[in-house]
Amino acid sequence: MKSFPKNFIYLWHYLEWGGAQVLFFGLMKEAKKKGEVLAVMPKGSNMQLLKFLNNLGVSYEFFDAHIDAAPADSLKRKLERHWKKLYCEFVLLKYVGKYDLKNSVVHTELAPWQSLWALLWLCRKSTVFMTMHNSLPAVRRWRFLLWKLKFQILSRNKNFHLFTANQDTKESLRPFVSGEFLETVKVIYANINPEEIDEALMAQVDRAVYSKKYNLPKEKFFVFCVGQFIDRKGRWIFLEAAQMLLKDNNDIAFVWISNSKPSAVDLEKAQSFGLGENFRFITSDQVGSEHIDLFKLMRLADVFALPSYLEGLPISIIEAMGLGIPTISTEINAIPEAIKHLQTGLLIDTGNSIALKDAIQKLKDNDELRENLSKNGREYALAKFSEKKVAKIAVESYIEAYQQRMNDN
Template sequence: MKILNLIDSLYAGGAESLLKNFVIEAKNYPNFKIDVCTLYSRNVYKEDLLKNGINLYDLSLPFKYDFSGIFKLVKLIRENSYDIVHVHLFPADLFGALASLFVDKKTKFIFSEHSIYNRRRNFKLYKPIDIFVYSRYKRIVCVSNLVKEELINYIPRLVSKVIVIKNAIPVDDIKEDIQKIYDVLFVGRLEKEKGVDILIKAVYEIQSKQSLNLKVALVGDGSLKSEYKKLVKYLSLEDNIKFLGIRRDVEKLMRLSKIFVLPSRYEGLPMVILEAMANRIPIIATKVGGIPEVIEDGIEGLLVEPESKDELTKKILYLLNNPSLREQLSKNAFEKVKSEYSIQSYTQRMLKLYEEVLSEGS
């Protein structure tokens, strides 16, 4: 079976990391040949794919809505006679839907919905476009139960084609005892939905009212990076908060940090939560999206309300001052991610889905 996975880019994000891990794991199944295609040339994970013998095609589109990419995509699908085209993220879903109109009907299209929310849902004019886009996919794979619920609430007619296959990661049993460098670590896009501003303000509260001299690392990039840097400077936190940019050693940084904080305003099922669990770093996260499906408050991590700077401040102080609790939370989280969110199980389910979709005919 020949499959093409289409995604905007292989930039450092959760969907991109999941795709990378999946196609590498799928190399263990010789009956499936999986290639990857990106719309844009921002491929952080390019070398990981190439060294594992995975074909990577780059359409090298110069801007987001360069619809000449549809013809490049159609040509690629035809030349390689793909059985399945598996699409991730927007606007790749739009490109995939339009390409499906111009290829042989034997090629089946499926889409992975990675988020609980997108801005298009706020505008009625976009809904007919979304209805058309989703109609071109045989299955829509949601990364959490809540993502599924919200999508069906948005377009009820999709109920028969939506399934849930939860995010997953490779899990390594090796445990290292490393001297901690950072008190708090954040990994994610520097965008409003991730709530980095709330974390910065919580750090300010701790610095202004406690004797702790926090060391905080912010890993990632985004459109609000300069704004967040200005906020850090305004609050005189330059010595406490470091912007580390895009990093390829996130797992090591997790092992070098005491706690991981994800103060998101909304989420799907963030891969970075699973990565933190697998790397045995205790977690504080907000009660949004699929996070409560993975973390039970007080068992695998601590949960806070979104937008609550005060609650986040209290939980950071509480966890930093309780090393035994940090150890117990990280142990519980590791056991859970190992048993329920392994990339091996995810890959088996996804390959089975490919077989099911292909067996259904047109």
């Protein structure tokens, strides 16, 4: 007789949120069919994230600590950040220890190369899953050997299971784990809900009304980006391309949507590009409490552009393609798993604002190309990155691993 976990616990230790949590949303919906679902996160987490969880009917609780994600430019800062991580993990483990972990599955964002001891503690108590979103970077030899040792220890633990969010990330694991373990690693792609996408496309979206609501200039060719306003997302490349395009085009405007407000320093630098009303920054809490509200706003976009330096496979690219928005991004990591150049989108080199400018101009000037990329991109995204398909793989893996653990015990 099949036994099912009593609880599915989704656990992370940072305040910022994004693609990892969006991926969790789909998994949570499927897991709710099998048991209780709980999200556990740091106190002070983003209110917009909590609204999404409320809409999903997912319970959530907080522990009183979080990691320090700010850059560490000195030895002192590195030691401070490391100490805060250790303290955060102690508080986190103490908090989740009150649950019936034996009869639960824990899906966490704790990374093997950073949180070995915390993961080993969880594996003693529960069935543990972790998702890697980005491929591992090249590091110094001593760090590579240390990471390999940590992966080897965890991969030998029967209660530790690994997903990757794309094939590129899975391949990056090859030097760190055995071939036998690598075969057990399943890919659960960043994904979209086709019904939600279709609902957004069928909704009435008055361009003039939406432009007024978000203080956007009227009758412009809109280039959108959705993602954290940070360096690795290529924010300054985006604005440099915008600056160049506006020299020759007076009918184009740029919009960046992020789940958090930029710092005063970042806003000042963005204003220094002199884009005026032709650049707007919008935070997700201005958009609405449901994901479909974002999709409706994105329908204003004529082109979507994300010039990242480092990525896994960004959910924003998949969403833009699903909405039929011609999409431009960089030829790095897993992005080519979604964007096939001149077929489902356009690929450019990283750090190249001229290439981004040229790609946007090319789409602006070529209606036929935009229509082809819109059609092909949407079909590809809906076929390959379906939320239900991905969630089914994950939840079936949860149950299989849980049952194996119960049988072993």
